[in-house]
Amino acid sequence: MPTASPASPRVLVVMPxxxxxxxxxxxxxxxxxxxxxxxxxxxxxxxxxxxxxxxxRAGAIVCPLPFNLGVGGAMRAGYRYAVQHGYDVVAQVDADGQHDGAYLPELIAALDSADVVVGARFAGRGDYQVGFVRGLAMRLLAAVLSRLAGTRLTDVTSGFRVINRRALHIFATHYPAEYLGDTVESLVIALRTGCTVRQVPVEMRPRAGGRASQTPVRAAIYLARAVIALGLALVRRWPTTLEHPPKEHV
Incomplete structure (x- = not known):
């Protein structure tokens, strides 16, 4: 159950x-x-x-899925858990250690003027490097979504983000499971349903374990998939507002 005091927002970090x-x-x-x-x-x-x-063993609540759904499916399960247990704020944090929890208060504070806040790598903090092709895809996605959001967004594929209860009820029902949907399409859904999106600069750390899988071929595939994902997100029809909140079950 949530551990925050009644005077504070109940915050849940969901870690796929x-x-x-x-x-x-x-x-x-x-x-x-x-x-x-x-x-x-x-x-x-x-x-x-x-x-x-x-x-x-580290003290987390664990929600085991019977088979691999991808980040989008895992996050939707997490959002439904948050609805069921009455959380006010949900943060998405990667399990590989790249996202620094010290930034969470700053991201949460930004919810005073937004429904979704993205921790952005390319906004003035740190020196996060990506390959040319992947960087090109990120810039293209950021340019299109910045126009849609009416504000500058530099890192729309970041998995480090926080949302409030309004966005939570939308994502618990509509969060996409497709590749890149958990980042790109989810922002389109948020914007199309009337949510406000903004970013906060963050510095991200190297992976704490395992290894990244980027190669030139995979970077090219990423670019193609990113363009397709954005195109599909933009042509799909979404309600302008969420008419009914989701049933509160996982």
């Missing part, structure tokens, strides 16, 4: 994790040390290693 045994425990402990008043839900996305056990 697939075969992150090497890093998830340290990531959970780091979050709990930096922000002791929040709860951490690790959604074990059908892992074949000890991810669930390591997360539980």
């Amino acid at each position: 994790a697939w075969n992150e045994e090497e890093s998830v425990g340290a990531t959970v402990r780091s979050l709990r040390a930096a922000q002791p008043g929040i709860d951490v839900l690790v959604v074990d996305d059908g892992s074949s290693d000890g991810t669930a056990a390591e997360a539980a």
